[in-house]
Amino acid sequence: MSDGTQRIKNRLEELRREINQHNYQYYVLDQPTITDDQYDRLMQELLRLEAENPEWVTSDSPSQRVGGQVQKGFASVPHRIPMLSLGNAFGEQDLKEFDRRVRSGLDGEEVEYVVELKIDGLAISLWYEKGIFIRGTTRGDGEFGEDITANLRTVKAIPLRLKEDIPFLEVRGEAFMPKDSFVKLNEMREEAGEALFANPRNAAAGSLRQLDTRITASRNLSAFMYAIGYLEGPDPGSHARGLAWLRELGFRVNSQHKVCEDMEEVLEYCRRWQEKRFDLPYAIDGLVIKVNSLQQQQRLGATLKSPRWAIAYKFPAEQAVSTIRDITVRVGRTGVLTPSAILEPVQLAGTTVSKATLHNEDIVRQKDIRIGDKALIQKAGDIIPEVVRVYPEERTGEEKPFVMPTTCPECHAPVVRMEGEAACRCSNRNCPAISREGVIHFVSRGAMDILGLGESIVTQLIREGLVRDPADLYRLQYEDLICLERMGARSSQNLLEAVEASKKNTLAQLLFGLGIRHVGDRAAKILARRFGSMKALMEATLEELTEIPEIGVKIAGSIVDYFSKAENLDLIQRLAAAGVNMEGEKEHRDAGELPLSGKTFVVTGTLEGFSRQEAQKAIEERGGKVSGSVSKKTDYVVVGENPGSKQEKALQLGVVLLNEADFVALLNRFSS
CATH class of the missing domain: 1.10.150.20 (5' to 3' exonuclease, C-terminal subdomain)
Structure with missing residues (x-):
């Protein structure tokens, strides 16, 4: 390599280091050290040198943030450890009950909590290998997320290279849109005649799911990291120390978190932020309370949906007053009759609300809800509209009490209420409403995901006697569909193809x-x-x-x-x-017939003959389960190079250690 070539290569490396540091100063620390003009000159020089020498462009270069490609779609990516959702607390009593459960699960041990702001955005997972950002995903369904790596590269608060070359690190956080960026975005969309985003959360989620990365890059998104998801190496011991370590690595971590010695201190912090939340430059919808000790977190474990060591405290929802025009009843897929209030449309938390659930007959009676009442409406958990109370003092005498029907509004069969249950149910197992809701659920996204089978088409199919349950969908013919409303030749053929394709679903x-x-x-x-x-x-x-x-x-x-x-x-x-x-x-x-069924493995360190995913697949194909942490329930720990603290913990607990040769021998013995 000539001296001139080496000088260009050295200058490229110098520019990348310098610009990455300025990005950290500006987007993470909020402490810029140069002017925008000086920054622009550095970036222009980098872009020019990389354009002249494309073979030297690296994945961690600041130039890779600008966007520019159009993606074909988002692949589904498995999370190494499930990204569980949090249970919710809607008041101080719920937090006290959470504290009681935690202390009960830890046999009365001393417990510290960390309280963090709950950023109202989109949960993300970032993967780093040897300190380089390699993948970013959404939370998705908790087990699989969407691969949005290219879009996340455009978010300047996300480092493309860490300050340490960690072998592997998965870190979790929240991508969000600052309030001022949200206002500007909606102003531009309004001028262009485009639909407005309801709130910053929807704007952030929509921006990160753009197939054109240039659109994402233009949206001025940011991110806060809030947890270590998976780490190859010694864990920091506590959640608070983990947050401090993430900041040292170069991540943006929200400074507004506090370690609390007891639940009273937690409650005081929550009360304080309930008043201060509107002063922040970004939206929050509550706070998250976590047990600080990682060892205690591990012992508390998780339910099917959420960790037992953390909970989200949701701020009281926004409320509005409306008039109840009517009360209707819908029959669900299990036959339950659910009353709903039809409202005079009202703006609430950024959306127009015209309907609110009343849950069941007892709720209507307890709250004395009548047709024609003025009612206080809120979004429970900022999601589902509900009636908080009515205003009897404003009644005119024309209001009508609601009575749950004694016969099903769909099939007119008797309505029954089992002893000890609040729900009223249709007694007819063959009720068309039960069939309709069951089929609608069967074809829905997440289930069999049959495109084109919406509620109106399903209703017509059941009304015409063509479908009674999901199995009947697979007997449909072209002649059955072409006669339905809004079904032409193309849509009928597409629907038949979608039904046929669903046979191969998982x-x-x-x-x-x-x-x-x-x-x-x-x-x-x-x-x-x-x-x-x-x-x-x-x-x-x-x-x-x-x-x-x-x-x-x-x-x-x-x-x-x-x-x-x-x-x-x-x-x-x-x-x-x-x-x-x-x-x-x-x-x-x-x-139960698989040789490693019931056996739990932990893989730690670097294996020569396997990637982490390949080792996991080999274990699972033989019936075993792979965990991310060592406990008394672990049967084997597979140890590669630089295994870290998991090997030490296995020795302490007496768990069997396998080197790579032992692991290969075990797999060969039980090869399928």
Whole structure:
């Protein structure tokens, strides 16, 4: 390499270091050390030199933030450790109850809490290998997220290179749009005649899901990191120390967090921020309370949906007054009759609200809600509109009390209410409303995801007697569809193709689509992986189901009850006869027969012959489970180079250690 070439290469490296440092000063510390003009000159020089020498462009170069490519779509990426959602607390009593559960789970140990601002944005996961940013995803469904790496590269608060070459680090945070950027964006959209974003959260989520990275780059997004998701190396011991370490690595970490010695201190901090939240340059919708000790977090564990060591304290929702025009009743897929208030449209938390759930007959009676009442409306958890109270003092005498119908509004069968239940149900199992809602759930996104089968088409199919349950969808012919309203030749053919394609969907999608009570999408994935086939799950006993850590007695009982009913077995038989996939994605035999079934592995350090994903796949193909942390329940720890603290913990707990040769021998012994 000539002296001139080496000088250019050295200058490129110098420019990247300098610009990355200025980005850190400006976007992370909010302490710029040069003028915008000086920064622009440095960036222009970098862009010019890289254009002249494209072979020297690196993934961590600041030039890679500007955007410019149009992506084909977002791939689905598995999280190494599930990104669980948080349970919610809507008042101080809920926080006290959370504190009681935590202390009970820790046998009365001393507990510290960390309280952080709950940024109102989009949860993200960032992956770094040897200090270089390699992947960024959304939370998605908690197990799989969307790969939005190219868009996240445009967010200047996200470092492309860390200040330490960590072997592997996954860090979690929240991407958001500052309030002033949100206002400017909506002003521009209004001038262009485009639809406005309802709030900064929607604007941030929409910006990060743009297929054109240039649009994302123009939206002035930012991000705060709030947790270490996965780390190859010694953990920091506490959540607060982890946040400090992330800041040292170059991440933007919100400074407004506090370590509290007890729940009273937590409550005081929450009260303070409830008053101060509107002064922030970004939107928050509450605070997050976490147990500080990582060891205590591990011992507390998690439920199917959320960690037991953390909770989100939601600020009281915005409220508005409206008039209840009417009360209607809808029959759901389980036959439950749910009353809803039809409202005079009102603006609430950035959206127009014209309907609010009344939940059940008892709620209506307790709150004395009548048709014609003035009512106070709020969004429970800032999501679902509900009636808080009515104003009896403003009644004119024309208001009408609501009475739950004694017969189903759809099929006119008797409505029944079981003892001890608040719900009223249609007594007719073949009620068209139950069929309609069940089919709508079956074809919905997350379930069988059949594009083109919306509520109106499903309603027509049931009304015409063409569909009674999901299995009937696979008997539809072109002649059946072309006669329906709003169905032309093209849309009819597209729908038939979408129905046919859904036969190849995963077992997990099918299980979720069946609408088994209490079985959500994540539980469906766990069951599909554990049992590997519909047949194996149908034969599972209550005891076998409750042996799965994430499946409790309520879910297990519901599964056993579902498969005990003849009509459900008939439905599954007809789905199978139609060619719908009944096998698991990874396992095609009974999980109990697999050689490593019931064994939990932890992989730590660097393996020569396997990537981390390849080692995990090899274990799971043989029925084993891979965990991210060592505990008394761990059976084996596979140790590569530079294993860190997990090896030490395994030695302390007496867990069996396998070097790579031992691991390969074990796999070969149980090769499938």
